[in-house]
Amino acid sequence: MTIETVAGKEATIHFDAQKCIHSRTCVLSHPDVFVPNVKGAWIHPDAQPVEELMHIAKSCPSGAIRVTRNAAGSAAPDSDAAPIVNTVRVRENGPLAVEAELQFRGVAQASPRATLCRCGLSQNKPYCDGSHSGGGFVASGEPPTASFEALAVRNGPLNVMPLPNGPLRVTGNLEVVSGTGRTCNKVGEAYLCRCGASKNKPYCDGSHKVAGFTAP
Numbered sequence: 001m002t003i004e005t006v007a008g009k010e011a012t013i014h015f016d017a018q019k020c021i022h023s024r025t026c027v028l029s030h031p032d033v034f035v036p037n038v039k040g041a042w043i044h045p046d047a048q049p050v051e052e053l054m055h056i057a058k059s060c061p062s063g064a065i066r067v068t069r070n071a072a073g074s075a076a077p078d079s080d081a082a083p084i085v086n087t088v089r090v091r092e093n094g095p096l097a098v099e100a101e102l103q104f105r106g107v108a109q110a111s112p113r114a115t116l117c118r119c120g121l122s123q124n125k126p127y128c129d130g131s132h133s134g135g136g137f138v139a140s141g142e143p144p145t146a147s148f149e150a151l152a153v154r155n156g157p158l159n160v161m162p163l164p165n166g167p168l169r170v171t172g173n174l175e176v177v178s179g180t181g182r183t184c185n186k187v188g189e190a191y192l193c194r195c196g197a198s199k200n201k202p203y204c205d206g207s208h209k210v211a212g213f214t215a216p
Helices: 025-029 050-059 207-211
Strands: 003-007 011-016 065-069 087-090 096-099 101-104 113-116 157-162 168-177 183-192
Touching (some): 011 050, 050 065
Parallel strands (some): 087 168
Antiparallel strands (some): 003 011, 011 065
């Protein structure tokens, strides 16, 4: 198991090392809660109020950090609460950051956030492991704006199905958002490139077949 669970007086922090992409948002914003490069305990839930712990968890793009309240009655929103709008954000030269009522292969996920590989190099597919940086992956975070219609419903379950040796088939209400926050598309189904070879990123164009991409 890669999940480290640390209980405080009011809240418990769950850290999933397998999902962590080392964005360092947690360490830079609250080095009192997440203390890097120390021996022994490095996660300290009591260093901040539970409301702030929830904010830290919701700011974690990969979903590696989750916070649960130890008792009911807190005014803080749960860090596992699904968003009002399902989004996938296209990171410049990097992964796809999804926030939704997530399912993987039809199985509901504890966290509504995940960072998915789109360079084809991750050793932790379908999740990003930072390999895009060392691998020199280049891809715009500003895809062109498609012609789309408003979604009748903007949230709800979003199922991510990695197709064998192919793209990510995503079904459910989803808004595709650029790295600068521009809405590029609104879809009910999409095939997102995860081999890194598509000429129509972030969408699949069949290039995985020519590239010999392999992934479960």
